[in-house]
Amino acid sequence: MDAITLLKQDHKTVDGLFKKFEKTGEGAKKAQKDLADKMVEELSKHAAIEEEIFYPAVREALEEEEDTILEAIEEHRVAKFLLSEIEELDPEAENYRAKITVLIESVRHHVEEEEKELFPEVRKALGRKKLTEIGDQMAEAKKSAPTHPQGVEPKF
Numbered sequence: 800m801d802a803i804t805l806l807k808q809d810h811k812t813v814d815g816l817f818k819k820f821e822k823t824g825e826g827a828k829k830a831q832k833d834l835a836d837k838m839v840e841e842l843s844k845h846a847a848i849e850e851e852i853f854y855p856a857v858r859e860a861l862e863e864e865e866d867t868i869l870e871a872i873e874e875h876r877v878a879k880f881l882l883s884e885i886e887e888l889d890p891e892a893e894n895y896r897a898k899i900t901v902l903i904e905s906v907r908h909h910v911e912e913e914e915k916e917l918f919p920e921v922r923k924a925l926g927r928k929k930l931t932e933i934g935d936q937m938a939e940a941k942k943s944a945p946t947h948p949q950g951v952e953p954k955f
């Protein structure tokens with residue numbers, strides 16, 4: 800499968816969860832928690848396959864995207880930190896929706912940069928064959944990818 804198609808599909812799945820969450824009423828705590836659990840799972844898997852397979856392949860092929868990739872990795876760390884808090888947070892907490900709203904804003908910003916700035920350059924630089932190879936690797940890796948945020952501990 801084409802790597803960029805796979806990643807865009809993931810983005811769409813996650814945005815679907817965000818939209819559903821945004822439509823939940825204040826009292827719909829069970830629905831909010833279920834959607835948040837799905838966000839944690841989908842985003843953890845997606846971040847892992849990008850970090851382990853896609854980003855290193857881009858760094859290798861496109862030296863000029865180095866800064867974009869380093870920034871993307873930091874954005875992943877922020878998102879995963881929020882996910883680790885969201886996992887632990889009681890849906891009844893007064894800041895539950897606020898925390899998820901900040902996650903949604905930050906992931907949407909990140910996804911927009913990937914789709915509008917990074918992916919078109921990657922598509923130009925890597926051939927169809929290489930993109931399919933990376934996509935197949937990611938599809939395979941997704942089957943055993945972590946379903947909870949990894950690498951949240953500070954390491955700077």
Ligand SMILES: [Fe+2]
Nearest residue numbers: 849871909913
């Ligand atoms: Fe990403």
Ligand SMILES: [Fe+2]
Nearest residue numbers: 806849910913
């Ligand atoms: Fe992504």
